[in-house]
C-alpha cells in the first residue's frame with residue numbers, strides 16, 4: 259500500500275532542519291563535483307566517520323580528475339584499501355579517463371551524461387547533479403528509501419526496482435528547483451542520524467514526525483519491508499604468516515573474482531593441520547624452522563564469510579620465490595601493496611596495519 263501523503267509538504271521542514279543540523283563533513287565544505295562523486299562512492303556501504311580519513315587522503319593524493327585517471331593501479335587500490343568493493347574505484351578510474359577524453363576532465367552538468375559514465379548509477383548521478391550542479395533530480399539510496407517508505411507508509415519490498423522507481427518518480431515531482439541538493443541531502447541525513455537503519459528511529463527529533471504515516475499508524479516495526487537476505491556462503495581458509503626475520507611473503511590475487519588484483523598473505527583452502535601446512539611449505543621450497551598456530555579470525559563480505567585459522571612460520575633466509583610470491587620487508591606492504599582488510603588479524607603479527615586500522619592509529 260502507498261499512502262498518498264503529499265510529499266511536497268515534507269520539503270520545507272526537512273530543508274530547515276538540515277540547514278540547522280547538517281553535520282560538518284569534508285566534502286560538504288566545498289561540494290565540487292569531483293568531491294561529491296568520490297564521497298558518494300565511498301559512502302556506499304561505509305559509515306561517514308570511517309569515510310572521512312579516506313576522503314581526505316584520496317583528494318590529497320589525487321586532487322584532480324586527471325590525477326585519478328593517471329594513477330597506477332596498485333597505488334589506487336592502496337588508497338582504497340579497507341573500503342572494500344574495489345571495482346568501484348577501478349570504475350572511477352575508467353570514468354575519469356572518459357572525463358579526460360570527452361569532457362575536459364570535468365564531470366558533466368547533465369544527469370543523463372553522468373549516468374553513462376562507468377560505475378555511476380542513478381543514485382550517484384542524482385547526487386552529483388543535484389548537490390554539485392543544482393539540477394532538480396532525486397538521489398535515492400537505502401536511507402532515502404527507508405525514510406520515504408515510512409513517511410508514505412509504503413509496505414512494499416523496498417529492494418524491488420519497481421518500488422525504487424516509484425519513489426524516485428514521486429521525489430522528482432517535488433524536488434525544489436531552488437535547492438534540490440539541500441533537499442536530497444536532508445533526506446540522506448535524516449536517514450543517517452534520525453530515521454536510523456538499525457534500531458528504532460528517533461522520531462522525537464524528526465522534523466516530519468507529524469506527517470509520517472508509518473509512525474502515526476504504528477507500523478515502524480514492519481516498514482520498510484525488505485526481503486530476507488540470502489545466507490552467506492562459508493569458506494574456510496588457513497592463512498600463513500611466513501617470516502625469516504627480515505622479510506615476509508605476499509602474493510597477488512587472480513585478476514578476476516573476489517578482491518581481484520589485490521595482494522594477500524599466502525593462504526590455502528580449508529582448515530589445515532600443521533602437517534599439511536609443512537607439506538605445502540616444502541612444495542614451495544621454504545625451509546621451516548618453527549611453526550606455530552595463530553588465533554582464528556573471520557571476515558564478512560556481502561555474500562561470503564571467511565572463517566580463518568593461521569600459522570606463523572619462521573623459515574630460513576628467503577630469496578625471491580619462483581612461485582609468484584613476493585618476498586619483501588613487511589613495512590613496504592604498508593606503503594606499496596594493497597592488501598584487503600580481511601587479512602588484518604594476521605597482518606598484525608607482522609606489525610602491518612591495513613586500511614581502517616591504519617587510519618585509526
Ligand code: SF4
Pocket residue numbers: 405408409452453454459460461464465466467468470472473478
Ligand atoms: S517520524 Fe520517525 S519513522 Fe517517520 S520519518 Fe521521522 S524518524 Fe522516520
